[in-house]
Amino acid sequence: MNTGTSITSGAPSFQLEEVGSLGGASPANPQSQGPQYGAGLNVDRCNCPLIEREDQFQGVNNWTKMLGNHALKFGADIRYARNLRVPSDNDRTGILYFSNNYTSNPSNANLATPIPIGGLGFATFALGQVTNFLRYVSTTTNAKEFQKRDFFYAQDSWRATPKLTVNYGLRYEFFFPETINAPGNGALLNPDTGYLYVAGIGGVGSNMNWQRSNAWSPRIGIAYQVRPETVIRAGYGRSFDIGVFGSIFGHAATQNLPVLQSQQVTQTGGANSAPFTLAQGPPAPTFTPVPASGLLPNPGALVNSRARPNPLRLPTLDAWNASLQQSLTPTVSLTIAYVGNKGTHTLGDGSGNTTNPMEAAINLPAQYSITGQPLHFDPSVSSSTIFPGVFALNGKPVPGISPSGGTNNQTYLTRYYGGKLAACADPNYHISDPLIGPGQCGWTNGITDYSDDFNTHYNALQVTLAKTFSKGLSVNANYAWQHAISWQSGYYTWSHSITKGTDGFLRRQQFIIYGLYELPFGKNKLIGSGVGNITNQIIGGWQLSPVLNYSSGLPFTLTLGGCPNIPGDVPCYMNGDKTRFQKQITGAPWNTLHYFNQATLSTIFTTPGLDQTGTLGRNSLYGPNFFNMDLSVMKSFPIHEAVSIQFRMDAYNVMNYISWGSPSGVDGTISSGPGKDSTVPPRQLQLSLKVLF
Numbered sequence: 048m049n050t051g052t053s054i055t056s057g058a059p060s061f062q063l064e065e066v067g068s069l070g071g072a073s074p075a076n077p078q079s080q081g082p083q084y085g086a087g088l089n090v091d092r093c094n095c096p097l098i099e100r101e102d103q104f105q106g107v108n109n110w111t112k113m114l115g116n117h118a119l120k121f122g123a124d125i126r127y128a129r130n131l132r133v134p135s136d137n138d139r140t141g142i143l144y145f146s147n148n149y150t151s152n153p154s155n156a157n158l159a160t161p162i163p164i165g166g167l168g169f170a171t172f173a174l175g176q177v178t179n180f181l182r183y184v185s186t187t188t189n190a191k192e193f194q195k196r197d198f199f200y201a202q203d204s205w206r207a208t209p210k211l212t213v214n215y216g217l218r219y220e221f222f223f224p225e226t227i228n229a230p231g232n233g234a235l236l237n238p239d240t241g242y243l244y245v246a247g248i249g250g251v252g253s254n255m256n257w258q259r260s261n262a263w264s265p266r267i268g269i270a271y272q273v274r275p276e277t278v279i280r281a282g283y284g285r286s287f288d289i290g291v292f293g294s295i296f297g298h299a300a301t302q303n304l305p306v307l308q309s310q311q312v313t314q315t316g317g318a319n320s321a322p323f324t325l326a327q328g329p330p331a332p333t334f335t336p337v338p339a340s341g342l343l344p345n346p347g348a349l350v351n352s353r354a355r356p357n358p359l360r361l362p363t364l365d366a367w368n369a370s371l372q373q374s375l376t377p378t379v380s381l382t383i384a385y386v387g388n389k390g391t392h393t394l395g396d397g398s399g400n401t402t403n404p405m406e407a408a409i410n411l412p413a414q415y416s417i418t419g420q421p422l423h424f425d426p427s428v429s430s431s432t433i434f435p436g437v438f439a440l441n442g443k444p445v446p447g448i449s450p451s452g453g454t455n456n457q458t459y460l461t462r463y464y465g466g467k468l469a470a471c472a473d474p475n476y477h478i479s480d481p482l483i484g485p486g487q488c489g490w491t492n493g494i495t496d497y498s499d500d501f502n503t504h505y506n507a508l509q510v511t512l513a514k515t516f517s518k519g520l521s522v523n524a525n526y527a528w529q530h531a532i533s534w535q536s537g538y539y540t541w542s543h544s545i546t547k548g549t550d551g552f553l554r555r556q557q558f559i560i561y562g563l564y565e566l567p568f569g570k571n572k573l574i575g576s577g578v579g580n581i582t583n584q585i586i587g588g589w590q591l592s593p594v595l596n597y598s599s600g601l602p603f604t605l606t607l608g609g610c611p612n613i614p615g616d617v618p619c620y621m622n623g624d625k626t627r628f629q630k631q632i633t634g635a636p637w638n639t640l641h642y643f644n645q646a647t648l649s650t651i652f653t654t655p656g657l658d659q660t661g662t663l664g665r666n667s668l669y670g671p672n673f674f675n676m677d678l679s680v681m682k683s684f685p686i687h688e689a690v691s692i693q694f695r696m697d698a699y700n701v702m703n704y705i706s707w708g709s710p711s712g713v714d715g716t717i718s719s720g721p722g723k724d725s726t727v728p729p730r731q732l733q734l735s736l737k738v739l740f
Contacts, residue, residue: 048141048182048328054096059141059182060087064168066147081147081168087138098133098188101297120216121201130192130297137181137309141329144179145171148318175325180312184332190232190301196289197221202266210272218264220287224257224359225296231337233300236354238404238496241463241470241488242342243304243352249341255300258358262287276374283367290362291400293497299353304343308332309351311492315458315480316446318430344476347405347463347490354404354496362499363391382511390503396551396666399536402498405490407457407614408541409658417465417482418445418452423658424460424614425453440465441484457614462540463488501539503550504532519565527557535665538617545618548665549602554673557598564591584684592679600670603709605652605663612657620661623652625668670709675727676702683739693737703730 048059065081083090109122151166171178202216227233230247235255237244244255268282293299301307310332314320323329337343345352370384394400408415411422417439430447437448447456458464463471464487470476471488483489507529514522531550539546567573569587578586610619655661678701684692706727 054135054185055139057140058085059143060085060090060138061172062089062142062144063172064145064147066167085138086140087142088136089142094135096133096135096139098131100131101129103128116206118204119201120203122199124198126196126198128194128196128296131189132297132301133185133188133190134302135183137183139183142181143177143325144181145169145176146178146314146318147171149176149178149321150174151319171321176321177312177323177325177329178314178321180310180322180329182310182329182332184308184310186306186334187232189228190306191228192225192233192297192301193228194225194296195223197223200264212270214266214268216266218266220262220264220361222259222262222289222295222359222361224254224259225300226253227255227300231305233306234303234343235300235357236303236345236352236494237357238354238494239468241345241347241468242473243345245305245337245341245343246300247341248337249339251341256357257355260358260361262361278372279370280372281367281369283365285363285365288362288364290497290499291394291398293353293355294400294499295355295359295361299355299495299497303353304346304350305334305337308334308349309492309495310349311351313458313491315491316430316456318455320430338475342470342473344470344473345490346476347488347492347494348478348480349492351492352494354494354498356498356500360392360499362393364393365389365391378515378517380513382509382513384509384511385507386509387506388503389505390501392499393501393503394499395501395536395539395546396533396548397535399501400497400499402496402500402536402540403493403616404496404540405461405463405493406538406540406616407460408462409460409613409617409660411460411462415462415464415466416452417459417487418448420452422448422452422454422460424455424457424612425449425657426455426611428453428455430456439482439484440487441482443482445482457616458491460614461490463490465489501534501536505550505553506530514562516563519567520562522560522562524560525558528555529553529557530555535618545660546665548604548667551602551666554598554601555669557596559594559596561594562592565589566591588683588685590679590681592681594677596673596675598673600672601709602666603668603670604665605668610655612655613660617660618665620655620663620665621652622655622659622662625663668709671707673706673727674702674704675700675706676704690738690740693739695735695737697733697735699731699733700727701730705729 049055049057061082061084063081063083086093086095088094104127106125107122109120112119145168147166147168147170149166150170198218198220200216200218202214205213205215207213227246230253231245232247233255234243234245235257236242244251244257246255247253250256264285264287266282266284268284269280271279273279289295302309310329312322312329314322333346333349335343335346366386366388368384368386370382372380372382374380407424409424413419413421416422418437419440428447428449433444433446434449436450437445439445445459448454448459454460465483466488467486468488471478472486478487478489480489507527509529510526512522512524514520531553532547533550534543535546535548537546566589568575568589569583570576570578572587575582575586604618605621605623606619610617613619678698680696680698682694684694686692
């Protein structure tokens, strides 16, 4: 693994699975639920070595023309972006995984559902049996991406009547597909064909033959003054974004073959297999020659490749609102608003912007099956048993598949192990797996697909009471009753319904109030208006600025620590009565949430059966409420007419109130109820002096 270059020097990363874990030490489970040694991103948090540079050149011109009661604006924004990134997300020396399955019993006949048990990842390590392996390997460190971005807009603010104002406009965003700085310095995988389109070779252009999509952004806003103290407003707008980490630019094309190989060596013989030993070392990375056509069949049994939708898929947000603003007094106003939006081709919950079409399915359709029959996950089927009459499509006996289509081998349950794509029937495609027949892909590695294929939905009632500064006081109080729906990335390619749920970052109800109050002490104030200069220096000029947040709990998912009845790529939920459990969470005193035990939970929850994901679903429960208050105390001391000193004390969590966090589920039990919310520390004080002149 140390190949004599500085980029591959040092220790690799050793990931050992803990005893009793059912997660499986693998790239899909990067923390491996056990000890970690050596170096690497998941060990010492260093993406090393890392070479990167990104810049953008921009020219902007805007024009305004007044025509009667119209204010016309139009303009252009021309940009040119460049990017160089040579990463080490997977350590350049290597990441070695050691599963406990290798040193466990293959099965236990005393269990109703036999599963591998009892092994130890450290024992697998001591035997030198590597169960999975990852590393990045590059052929060049100078592969760069470029992108032109042209934006144009026109809008009109029209004062239709003294009471009605209409603002409308249209923006056109032109994102060119990115280009690569030299032939062969980048490629993108098309998951519909299985080909890597290599830039600048054969009939493939420097933009890898990717197409752009039109991005028209209409906007309209209306404001109508019903009465001098009452205004109605409404609006709609669409906006686009470039996404993150390779959605339409960078982070993908130059981190693919033939430039960078994300080498991945996985176990294909089931949970108790090992593809190589420490004594042997990993197989050398193989860079397949690029055909003259520029279309390179993806070697999915050797590498993890990166894909992007063609044409480009831009994250899109449609937003709308309607509000009523009422002036209650000359300094107090009330606003009631409905706010909604829908995201299309956005990130998943938890900021996931990629999917993996190579996830293991619960039930695999026949078109993807190595045997041509539907398959399903069954942990009771031995991975090494050859059942009579079970053959691959090329006539080879297949171990680990029962006559009913049950299998414990999750590789068999992926899309493109037995599935077919055009590239897999190409004469330039070669696969050494004896179970794979003509046209079948035999891929065992994942695909990083920058799909941006998720949606989001948000609706809210928002109420704002605002008092502008007068008589030393200003206050702004906001209340929101809101709900948001999102999808998570894991298992999304197989089931949208299983991954749908309440967005994990949004509290359903939220009340926030902040303001500024000048204490009425000192000269020209309500109290002590006639005091002397010394007394005024002591009692005058004090200001208080509080911020109070009182909100409902965050959504959370109650999961099992391990789900033996479904593949590891499938979300693991419980069966149970969420209404009954929710009452316990919100109804108990916050300082005595230590009543959860196995006896209580066994009457509420049960483990899902074979090939079941659980009825609770994602983010179906809500944690305890949240409370926090910060306070700033400020005092100014005038020294001279042009010089003053300001004293300030900032008290964070001034009430020293610790909110409870959401419960966490481990193997069907609750870890003594909600824990302390780590986002809010105990009271902290910060004192400062500032000289103003």
